[in-house]
Amino acid sequence: MTVYNFIEIYNETFKYIEKEYGAEAVKDLWQTISAQWCVHLDDLVREKGLEGMVEYWAGNGGTLGREKAVYEISLQDGVLAGIMHKCPSVGELIERNRKIYHGELNYCNHCLALYGPVANRYSFEMLWNIDTDEAGRCTGKCSWTSYKK
Amino acid sequence: MAPIREWFGVYNIIYRWFEQRYGKKALEEYWKYIAQNCFSEILNRFSTGIVGVRDYLSETFDKDGGEYLSTIKGDSLIFEVTKCPDYDFMNSVFNINFKPIEDYCKHHEIFNSALAEKAGYSFCMAECNHKGQCKWVFEKTNQ
Numbered sequence: 001m002t003v004y005n006f007i008e009i010y011n012e013t014f015k016y017i018e019k020e021y022g023a024e025a026v027k028d029l030w031q032t033i034s035a036q037w038c039v040h041l042d043d044l045v046r047e048k049g050l051e052g053m054v055e056y057w058a059g060n061g062g063t064l065g066r067e068k069a070v071y072e073i074s075l076q077d078g079v080l081a082g083i084m085h086k087c088p089s090v091g092e093l094i095e096r097n098r099k100i101y102h103g104e105l106n107y108c109n110h111c112l113a114l115y116g117p118v119a120n121r122y123s124f125e126m127l128w129n130i131d132t133d134e135a136g137r138c139t140g141k142c143s144w145t146s147y148k149k
Numbered sequence: 150m151a152p153i154r155e156w157f158g159v160y161n162i163i164y165r166w167f168e169q170r171y172g173k174k175a176l177e178e179y180w181k182y183i184a185q186n187c188f189s190e191i192l193n194r195f196s197t198g199i200v201g202v203r204d205y206l207s208e209t210f211d212k213d214g215g216e217y218l219s220t221i222k223g224d225s226l227i228f229e230v231t232k233c234p235d236y237d238f239m240n241s242v243f244n245i246n247f248k249p250i251e252d253y254c255k256h257h258e259i260f261n262s263a264l265a266e267k268a269g270y271s272f273c274m275a276e277c278n279h280k281g282q283c284k285w286v287f288e289k290t291n292q
Contacts, residue, residue, distance in 0.1 A: 002209040002234075006156040008187050013163060016182050021171070029166055036162045036246035037155070066153060096190075 007089045014101040014110070023104035030113035038118050045122050050080045053119070053146060057082065064088075080146040090140030100138055106130075108138040123149045154214075157235045158247035165250050173252065180256050184263035195268035199226050202270070202287055210234065224289030227275075229282075236281030254279055261285060 017026050044052030057064045058073045070086035090107065093100050101107040112128040119126040124146050131141040167176040194205040203219050203226050210217050216232035239247040258274045265272035270287045277283035 002213050003154060003156045004209065004212065005187060005191075006153070006159070009160075009183055012183055012186050013179070016179060016186075025170070028170070029163065032166050033159060033162055036244075037159055039244055039246075063153070 007092045011093055011101050011107055018103045026105055030110050034114040034117045038114055042118050045118055050075055053080055078147055082144045084142045087140035090138050102137050106138055119146055125149050154238045157238045161249055162246055180259040184260045192264055192267055195264050199224050202226055226287040228285040233281035
């Protein structure tokens with residue numbers, strides 16, 4: 001199926017796995033995706049540390065630019081700070097009128113689950129603050145920081 | 150939303166994860182769930198008739214960088230994939246995890262069958278070499 005349906009499928013995948021196999025299985029899938037897909041981020045962090053993270057998200061051809069996210073990233077005094085004003089994938093789910101995964105885990109947890117282990121592998125802390133509505137659902141806004149442990 | 154071609158590889162990682170953790174049957178059950186719970190916009194296109202099916206497939210293959218031949222005969226469509234964008238991408242990058250699983254193409258069969266059935270068509274994967282070339286046949290059913 002086309003990549004244009006990816007976010008919709010991704011979101012439904014998390015719902016299905018939690019329903020059929022439980023939240024631990026969702027975490028297991030995220031660990032697998034982190035290990036098997038985030039190899040480019042891994043290369044960049046290993047070689048360049050926090051600068052590599054900036055390059056991954058915000059550099060020329062960076063993922064957030066390609067996904068047309070509205071965001072800010074800064075790197076100052078050894079601390080990377082990112083602010084997501086408008087998450088493209090949450091935005092797409094809302095636009096498509098999809099119910100965003102919200103169970104024991106929620107859709108937005110996948111970002112930390114994917115990127116956190118890569119940062120930790122090279123002794124960087126990564127913290128994520130996800131904005132949710134009154135019902136605890138992702139709003140498409142978040143912020144994250146990373147720094148050397 | 151902008152397409153990220155690496156997502157073809159993530160599809161493959163998810164499929165392999167299902168197969169390794171829970172088996173082939175579980176993977177097929179997952180595909181059936183996705184087929185029933187996603188793609189409402191595609192179904193709208195399919196429901197406009199066989200030209201709508203062809204136009205949707207042509208547009209997505211063009212956008213994804215695939216190549217194909219399409220022939221409409223009456224209420225039937227033969228859509229021959231000569232370059233599958235999924236395979237093309239996964240074979241072009243150096244990531245061992247993007248090596249397509251043996252049954253990768255089966256998801257097309259399950260997704261297309263579900264969409265076709267809802268739109269009043271049958272779907273048959275008439276040919277598939279599991280290397281990025283296949284032939285899809287959609288035919289109007291009598292319902």
